[in-house]
Amino acid sequence: GVRLVGSEMCIRDRYELGYRHFICGMAIGCDTFFAEAVIALREQHGDITLEAAVPCGSQPDKWTKAQRMRYNELLDRCDTVTVLQYGYTDDCMMQRNRYMVDRSSLLLACFDGRPGGTMSTIVYAERQGLKTVIIEL
Numbered sequence: 691g692v693r694l695v696g697s698e699m700c701i702r703d704r705y706e707l708g709y710r711h712f713i714c715g716m717a718i719g720c721d722t723f724f725a726e727a728v729i730a731l732r733e734q735h736g737d738i739t740l741e742a743a744v745p746c747g748s749q750p751d752k753w754t755k756a757q758r759m760r761y762n763e764l765l766d767r768c769d770t771v772t773v774l775q776y777g778y779t780d781d782c783m784m785q786r787n788r789y790m791v792d793r794s795s796l797l798l799a800c801f802d803g804r805p806g807g808t809m810s811t812i813v814y815a816e817r818q819g820l821k822t823v824i825i826e827l
Contacts, residue, residue: 697727700798700825705731705738713741713790715783716749716764718757720800720825725764741770745786746778787811797822 701712701724714725725740732738742765750758765771774786787807791797797815801808801824815822 696825697723698730700724700823701727701731704796704798705735709796710737711739711741713743713794714764714768715786715790716742716744716761718753722760722764724798725768729764729767739769740767741772742768743786743790744771744773745775745782747773747776748778783807784810788814791815791818791820794820796820798825799823800825802826 697720704712712724712728714728715721716725725742728738728740732740744765750761753761772789774789775782784807787810791811791814794815797812797820799808799812799815799822801812803826812822812824
């Protein structure tokens, strides 16, 4: 399948630095690649946990069948699934991002430089004093 080059090495490097619990926002793209990298490393190191932070129960409703299948397979392989709210609202993605930042000591973010949710999350994380690793796209 398609994968983000370097995602497995990035997760392995964090593991070697002592990180054991990873939280994924479950969006299509980089979130998926990193979740799969965590799962792959967890097969070698049983002390890793993966939490899915789902912004709303309807998150995958408009995705393709293949995307929903991949999403459900990932959810099944997470150690914890946290659904932040049932239905979609304009701020549910931001609430999910803040949930993740507020429970983390490090942010890994794939960022293309454009304004949006990722940029807002990076700014929020830096204001909270989180170490941030930006993976440029």
